[in-house]
Amino acid sequence: MNVAVLVKLVPDLVEELTVDASGVALDTAWLRLIINEFDDHAIEQGVLLKERSGCQLTIVAPDVEGVDDLLFTASAKGADKLIKIKGDFNGVNNHALARAAAAVIKELHPDLVITGVQANNDLDGSVGPLLAECLGMPYVGYVSGITLSEGKSRARKEYPGGLIAEMDVILPAVLGIQAAEQPPRYVAVSKVRQVMKTASIEEQSAPALEPSGGPTIGRMFQPEAAAHATMITGSADEVATKLVGIFKELGVL
Amino acid sequence: MSQDIYIVVEHLRGQVADISYVMLAAARELSKGTGGNVVAVLLGHEAQSLAGNLAADKVLYIDHPALADFSSDAYQKVLSVLISKEQPRVTLFGSTSIGTDIASVLSIRLGFPLVSSCRSFSTDGKFVSQICGGKIMAEGELPSPTALVTMVPGGYKPEQGQSAQAPAVTQVESPVLDALRVSLAKYIEPEPGDIDIAKEPILIAVGRGIQNQDNLELANSLAEALGGVVCGSRPVIDQGWLATSRLVGKSGKHVKPKIYLAMGISGAPEHTEAITDSDTIIAINTDPKAPIFNIAKYGTESDIFDLVEVLTNKVKEAKGG
Numbered sequence A: 001m002n003v004a005v006l007v008k009l010v011p012d013l014v015e016e017l018t019v020d021a022s023g024v025a026l027d028t029a030w031l032r033l034i035i036n037e038f039d040d041h042a043i044e045q046g047v048l049l050k051e052r053s054g055c056q057l058t059i060v061a062p063d064v065e066g067v068d069d070l071l072f073t074a075s076a077k078g079a080d081k082l083i084k085i086k087g088d089f090n091g092v093n094n095h096a097l098a099r100a101a102a103a104v105i106k107e108l109h110p111d112l113v114i115t116g117v118q119a120n121n122d123l124d125g126s127v128g129p130l131l132a133e134c135l136g137m138p139y140v141g142y143v144s145g146i147t148l149s150e151g152k153s154r155a156r157k158e159y160p161g162g163l164i165a166e167m168d169v170i171l172p173a174v175l176g177i178q179a180a181e182q183p184p185r186y187v188a189v190s191k192v193r194q195v196m197k198t199a200s201i202e203e204q205s206a207p208a209l210e211p212s213g214g215p216t217i218g219r220m221f222q223p224e225a226a227a228h229a230t231m232i233t234g235s236a237d238e239v240a241t242k243l244v245g246i247f248k249e250l251g252v253l
Numbered sequence B: 001m002s003q004d005i006y007i008v009v010e011h012l013r014g015q016v017a018d019i020s021y022v023m024l025a026a027a028r029e030l031s032k033g034t035g036g037n038v039v040a041v042l043l044g045h046e047a048q049s050l051a052g053n054l055a056a057d058k059v060l061y062i063d064h065p066a067l068a069d070f071s072s073d074a075y076q077k078v079l080s081v082l083i084s085k086e087q088p089r090v091t092l093f094g095s096t097s098i099g100t101d102i103a104s105v106l107s108i109r110l111g112f113p114l115v116s117s118c119r120s121f122s123t124d125g126k127f128v129s130q131i132c133g134g135k136i137m138a139e140g141e142l143p144s145p146t147a148l149v150t151m152v153p154g155g156y157k158p159e160q161g162q163s164a165q166a167p168a169v170t171q172v173e174s175p176v177l178d179a180l181r182v183s184l185a186k187y188i189e190p191e192p193g194d195i196d197i198a199k200e201p202i203l204i205a206v207g208r209g210i211q212n213q214d215n216l217e218l219a220n221s222l223a224e225a226l227g228g229v230v231c232g233s234r235p236v237i238d239q240g241w242l243a244t245s246r247l248v249g250k251s252g253k254h255v256k257p258k259i260y261l262a263m264g265i266s267g268a269p270e271h272t273e274a275i276t277d278s279d280t281i282i283a284i285n286t287d288p289k290a291p292i293f294n295i296a297k298y299g300t301e302s303d304i305f306d307l308v309e310v311l312t313n314k315v316k317e318a319k320g321g
Ligand SMILES: Cc1cc2nc3c(=O)[nH]c(=O)nc-3n(C[C@H](O)[C@H](O)[C@H](O)COP(=O)(O)OP(=O)(O)OC[C@H]3O[C@@H](n4cnc5c(N)ncnc54)[C@H](O)[C@@H]3O)c2cc1C
Pocket: A117, A118, A142, A178, B206, B207, B208, B209, B210, B232, B233, B234, B235, B236, B247, B248, B249, B250, B251, B252, B253, B263, B264, B265, B266, B267, B268, B269, B270, B271, B284, B285, B286, B287, B290, B302, B303, B304, B305
């Protein structure tokens, strides 16, 4: 079986986010890109499937800053093959990414493609279902567990309140991962360094990026809160005293 | 082509989801600008009664046994036929487990542009979407002539989309639904929790800022001192540090305590949509820009590891004294 994982990089929300001079995009000078958290879960799910059923696991990612580290880390976790899609992907929308990735992934003849259910900068839908339709495959998202059998997969799909629907999905298919069956594993930097010496990243070019299908942004801004919290300042001791006062006011003390 | 605003009704096991009413309220706003009707599209099997309180001008009801439970493949087939025929000005989907399985697929299949994570509209057809965990908003004109949109809650109240008067229902024939590639095998019920956090008056909520399982002791001690219960955000539950029954948010429970004390939680929309009915939200977060402060009544930039133990001791003192 061939399993492919499509991964993208997104702004690290821990860093300060600012809007650039154009007013319609994030300022990339200050932006640090990290792997989309849910794609990290998708990689973990892929590695778990490989460990269970011995599939061939390929990680596919667009060529943006930081992608090599991401791919080598996935290799250290157990991925067999690493592919970087060449092109100028900075600021590119999901419609364009999905079309480019579909061209590359099709050639892998995957039985299953997995990707994070969403990413923090999605504005034109999430990449998984867009990719599925480009590949002509069915899609199920909000998945937190996968079992593979001949020609079929069973996906644990999450609904609100902890309800799970087990869905039968005919392969080949694309599944959008909400959470892997276990938290993404940690690999030591030393192990990643070691992998860098032996593993190789295959570079593939995609057809010209085609972004039609997304919205045009007129303005990007930080939300002006209707009502911001009353901030309590001071030393830990002072803040704690004030909080105790609030608890008393609220009648819980 | 029409000026109508369609919403795809979301329902699960005989219950209409709140997001459906939020979308109806949003659709009403948009229809004021376009002059078209608000049309609710309901897919199901023997589910027509669900249309009863939808605040729509018209309901299109499609009945088929294969629609008894949600199947992305079946929904896509039905909706691609309907939407390509009627070409509504805008079609709204929930940014949910159901809506996101279909909206993006239809965007590619029909060639209609898609806007995701939309929170509100203006009557003149502008959308506002929230991205980056609620830290950034993006505004723009809805693509024309036909747009698909996924909606998050927060911009409209569900009550705005409910009506005491039942709307007119028109049954629409379903296309053939065989050889479906996605079908429900079975539901797995949530494990009965030790405690129902939806009913607790004092919740101490921990997020990724707590760093590891051992540190949860800080929250446990505070909860014990205050007579509250500990719950958490998704990363904490995914790590296995707390039981799934303690998950607050879109995929967990909606809570409405007297006090919701959030420590090390950034306030991502998937978390906050489930806590806005709390009486008083108090947030402890070292990042002054954390979106949690936009919905909290009180906040502090104190570090969990400086503050919480001191706070617990003071609560104990206050109780003892
Ligand atoms: C489909 C879907 C469904 C989801 N459902 C849910 C859901 O039901 N519930 C849910 O919670 N999430 C859900 N999420 C995830 C959600 O998007 C966020 O990723 C998550 O809520 C973030 O959790 P967090 O705030 O704990 O972590 P982070 O966003 O990482 O925030 C950690 C915060 O801790 C602060 N911090 C760090 N150290 C300290 C310190 N020492 N003292 C004080 N503060 C500190 C940081 O400033 C930061 O703001 C869902 C996501 C998706 C895609």
